[in-house]
Amino acid sequence: MKKVLLFHILSLPLQKKDTNMTEKEKQMREKARTYVACFSDQCPLREHCLHALVRPYTPQDPYVATTINMANPAMQTKKCPMYRSDQPVRMVCGIAPMYHDMPGWLERTIKNWLIHRYSRKRYYEYHNGTRPLPPAEEAHIRQLLKREDWNEEPKFAGYVEEIQW
Numbered sequence: 001m002k003k004v005l006l007f008h009i010l011s012l013p014l015q016k017k018d019t020n021m022t023e024k025e026k027q028m029r030e031k032a033r034t035y036v037a038c039f040s041d042q043c044p045l046r047e048h049c050l051h052a053l054v055r056p057y058t059p060q061d062p063y064v065a066t067t068i069n070m071a072n073p074a075m076q077t078k079k080c081p082m083y084r085s086d087q088p089v090r091m092v093c094g095i096a097p098m099y100h101d102m103p104g105w106l107e108r109t110i111k112n113w114l115i116h117r118y119s120r121k122r123y124y125e126y127h128n129g130t131r132p133l134p135p136a137e138e139a140h141i142r143q144l145l146k147r148e149d150w151n152e153e154p155k156f157a158g159y160v161e162e163i164q165w
Helices: 002-011 023-031 104-118 120-128 135-147
Strands: 089-092 159-162
Touching: 089 135, 104 120, 104 135
Parallel strands: none
Antiparallel strands: 089 159
């Protein structure tokens, strides 16, 4: 019995690791199963759109793939609502230092507003820097601080550049 089992293990084909894959290709392969693909060959934005770039990595084994509706008149134009740029975006990573110079009452007010907007879990992911804060949310925080008459520039733990899927 042991000899047969050993024979079966040794007869399995070895899978080669593709060491020539770039980081972007690895991300594309990872996202391809769940990301919405665009199969348009006429779209003027397809050169830099994540939906079009993920198309070659879409697996062929499922019978159904989630795709963009080409019958919609807004698609395949320069103002496509589904367009996602493949360029990295600079995002805030960690909002905890923002509170260091604030009075306690303002800190509690801002914190409560942000927890109400994001949920407690998401707020603490942004607070600790485990999830980068998108630029639109950074702008919202800056606007919230100005609305509460806090005129100092907010301090953040750092910045990271990532593709926004």
